[in-house]
Amino acid sequence: MGKLWAIVKRELIAYFSSPLAYVVLTAFLFVNGFVFWLIVAYLNDPRTRAMAPLRLLFGGTMYFWLLLLFVVPVITMRLLAEERRTGTLELLLTAPVTEGQVVLGKFLAAWLFYLFLWLPTLAYVAILASYATIDPGPVAAGYLGIALLGLLFASVGVFTSSLAKNQIVAAIFAFAALVVVFSVGLVENLVTNPALKNALSYMNLWDHMDDFAKGLVDTRRLVYPVSVAGLFLFLSMKALETVKGR
């Protein structure tokens, strides 16, 4: 446990000592701030139907997904690819730590950084709360949905970073893989076969976020991201065992 935490801590130090973290943070806040303004402006229009603004902010617009599809690969691209490129992986894996601990440590660091990105959005909640009463249930559930989505996305990013030696390649692969992971569930709306539709609804991330933003916490919406993250982390571990030393 101490070793795992040491890896997480080192990775967090690496995040905050590189300009990338601040660039990502700034861009993330800028886009989210713009989207928030847009949502508030939209809902203020008397012709629109009344709706909880945070439900729109948490996955209700395409901006949310666009941002995440770009931001998560940027967060995760460095993790293993850079260790392999510079050769620090050799030093890391000649210490008594397992590949699993390395993968998990890096993944957790990326996930914590992702959560950190969302932290300033609590200000939006505070702003809204000062103008209207806010139901805390859906807000908490919305953040839970975001955290779970982070597990899934970050695990895909870790996996592509374990395969590539080049960060940019890792990021592009992660982006491509995430577009697929995101789109697969949307196919639900196109098929008519009930069994297939059911299976696809399980993977529908848009509905995943929408449910949470409505305050609906369904166990299968918990199981899907956690199990996919588990699978990708396992694959990353296997990939690391295979590619090290090359």
Next chain:
Amino acid sequence: MIEVQQLSKRYFDREVVRSVSFFVPEGEVLGFLGPNGAGKTTTMRMICAYLPPTSGTVKVAGVDLAEDPLGVRARIGYLPENVALYPEMRVEEFLRFRAAIEGVSRKDVPERLAYVLERCMLTDVRRQLIGTLSKGYRQRVGLAAALIHKPPVLILDEPTVGLDPRQIVKIRELIVELGRDHTVILSTHILPEVEQICQRVLIIDDGRIVADGTPDALRTGFSGLSAVTVELEAADLGAEELLARIAGVEKVERLAAGRFQLAVRDGKSVRREVFRLAVERNWLLTELTQSVPSLEDVFLRLTTREETLPEAEEVQHG
């Protein structure tokens, strides 16, 4: 302390290490010598439990690699070739990280940290970013990281490569000191380094051990050729050819204008003949020395396919 038996590594159809066996007793400093691509690094990486061997066994301080790879890692301090460190970390921060992943208990960390900083002469730069350090300092940070968990065994892969001469001397002194209380395997292709530091030498070529012994034993036992250096003034153009014709001379190399190195078969002294030739041709002989076979000769003889002395530049740079 280190027991390696029939260790092999194969990548697809390419055999990089072929059935290597050796034993390193406690407290010995073993030099691992071989040309680039001979399999030194691969062998070391297998001993360090980084790469899994294709076959064979390794035991480090009584721990079997196959049974407990993490136990083996815990007992080895490893300094890889071209030490790669995290440039964004501070020296002390990095060493604390290493201590944590090496499993040094929290209460021992301050003492170990102070020890390695002092030992590797890093106390002055403990708060500096690793990325801002010179190559020599970074090498010492790598060494400090290898020592932090008090390993009984140290494995150092070409620890002096890329350093300036003053840094090389410092690192060598440090390794000699460390050799007093650690079992050390050191790989290098710098021959004087081996003679200065190591009690025993393994020469490895094409994945096989081709020689094993003390530097002295290797020098006397294996060298077939010795060298005679001749410097002539006022020599004519045919000098090289005439020198080559002397009985016992295997090969003549031109080191500079009028300066030659003759490769000579064991025991044969050709100096007499050279002198006679110089008198006969009216050359002015300004140098005539026969050098004791060096470890370099042994090394080159064992690791060169044809039984000839290799090209001049290789001899010079070793």
